[in-house]
Amino acid sequence: MRIILSIFFFITCMWSKNIVYSDEVVSLYLSQDDTKVVGRLLPTNSFEILKEQGNKVYVKIQGFVNPKAPFVIYYNNTQRIIVAAFSKNTKLNFSKKDMTKDDKWDRVSLEIWAEKKKFFKNDKEMLSRAKELFVNNCGICHALHKEKEFNANAWPAVFRSMVDRTAIEKKDHWLVIEYLQKNSKDFKAN
Structure with missing residues (x-):
């Protein structure tokens, strides 16, 4: 056996x-x-x-x-x-x-x-970190936008127009953009 x-x-x-x-x-x-x-x-x-x-x-x-x-x-x-x-x-x-x-x-x-970098077996931890970066930085100047407020194609431009006023490091910009797109109002899983 x-x-x-x-x-x-x-x-x-x-x-x-x-x-x-x-x-x-x-x-x-x-x-x-x-x-x-x-x-x-x-x-x-x-x-x-x-x-x-x-x-x-x-x-x-x-x-x-x-x-x-x-x-x-x-x-x-x-x-x-x-x-x-x-x-x-x-x-x-x-x-x-x-x-x-x-x-x-x-x-x-x-x-x-x-x-070769540090890779992860799932995306839960990184998406949680992306959400935290978004929540803690993107509501300082105005009320925090809801993730579902914009569609997936709009989020990159919306984020880039305001990110310079935040403490989000450049290395994390795409992490937050991908999080926002995959939580947008019209997101479609593949």
């Missing part, structure tokens, strides 16, 4: 995905040895670590691409909630590209190298 349980545990570990999140922007590279950053993965978005080598990790990012702007991967196929953004001249080799039902944006999967 012990042998069967050991085998079952081993097989489960082999097949389980290493899905993680980052609470900060992560630099992306076309190859393991590259020093030139070609893109950025934004906080609170899940990704899968496929392998680790040195100071980089090989990851799989999934999302949606607007065919008119193939250098941005979005969280869903209707809103501009960015998962990852790349230099416009970057040749991206999507390993999976499926048309969505409404043929608006394509569902994609991309395997790419990323800088």
